Amino acid sequence: MFQDQVIWITGASSGIGEALAIAFAKQGAKLILSARRKNELERVKSACGLPTDQVLVLPLDLLEQAKMPEKASFALQQFGHIDILINNGGISQRSLAVNTSLDVDRRILEVDYLGTVALTKALLPHFIARQKGKVVVISSLVGKFGTPYRSSYSAAKHALHGFFDSLRAELDEHSIDIQIICPGFIHTEVSKNALTGDGTPLQKMDKATSSGMPPERFAKKAIQAIYRGTPETYIGGKERIGVYVKRFFPAIFRRMIVRAKVR
Ligand SMILES: NC(=O)c1ccc[n+]([C@@H]2O[C@H](COP(=O)([O-])OP(=O)(O)OC[C@H]3O[C@@H](n4cnc5c(N)ncnc54)[C@H](OP(=O)(O)O)[C@@H]3O)[C@@H](O)[C@H]2O)c1
Numbered sequence: 001m002f003q004d005q006v007i008w009i010t011g012a013s014s015g016i017g018e019a020l021a022i023a024f025a026k027q028g029a030k031l032i033l034s035a036r037r038k039n040e041l042e043r044v045k046s047a048c049g050l051p052t053d054q055v056l057v058l059p060l061d062l063l064e065q066a067k068m069p070e071k072a073s074f075a076l077q078q079f080g081h082i083d084i085l086i087n088n089g090g091i092s093q094r095s096l097a098v099n100t101s102l103d104v105d106r107r108i109l110e111v112d113y114l115g116t117v118a119l120t121k122a123l124l125p126h127f128i129a130r131q132k133g134k135v136v137v138i139s140s141l142v143g144k145f146g147t148p149y150r151s152s153y154s155a156a157k158h159a160l161h162g163f164f165d166s167l168r169a170e171l172d173e174h175s176i177d178i179q180i181i182c183p184g185f186i187h188t189e190v191s192k193n194a195l196t197g198d199g200t201p202l203q204k205m206d207k208a209t210s211s212g213m214p215p216e217r218f219a220k221k222a223i224q225a226i227y228r229g230t231p232e233t234y235i236g237g238k239e240r241i242g243v244y245v246k247r248f249f250p251a252i253f254r255r256m257i258v259r260a261k262v263r
Contacts, residue, residue: 023219168231
């Protein structure tokens, strides 16, 4: 399905991004792997088992948005073109809004929202010139509804939906697809890395994440959705029901979410 396609994955050093990289490698794709930790990206590169010239490790920090055009030029020099950008890198939150410093609110928005927007904008001229391309965004079910302990994270993910829904409409005439994938609970390091109110990571696997879907299973489902071109996809367990309860029974949803086990 993805033989020889050039696919750029952010957040590729761990969890969902790592599982996506390995799954795309099995399909014979060419990969650009990005995140901050170069050593972890090299580990994922080896795990992909592709010829070394088919995988580029390209470290980047989503906080450093001004560097995105330079990163995009470098990636384009290596492979000549890019078929798919998968915006997956991000950071979660485990703190009540009342206990969360504004610096933490800002950092989550900078990484999850503005970093993603900056990298996408750096590649848009390339996709438009080719009249071809696909941008995938790994949002979250909390991009569809807010839950306790996720105020800024939910806000950042909701912002992604606003931006990328608008972009999808703008790019329709250029044959560029925008696809948003919303994971539920997936068993990754996400809760360990999630920021608490003072900006320190939680460093704990929470119960909901630990009983979540294995990332390999998530990757399999995500790849099918990417292949089909589905504009918006929800992948996870029964927590997906929240999307429909909020849409059709908002009063019930408001009562339900107060008691939700989100940690
Ligand atoms: N797991 C879940 O239950 C779940 C649910 C909904 C949505 N998601 C979303 O799925 C995506 C992947 O998360 P995950 O579950 O795989 O968690 P993870 O294991 O913590 O992976 C997060 C990835 O993002 C990268 N990252 C974090 N901050 C970054 C920064 N400033 N610049 C560049 N890269 C950065 C990390 O790499 P470095 O540390 O090396 O930079 C890592 O590769 C995230 O967008 C998350 O919001 C996950």
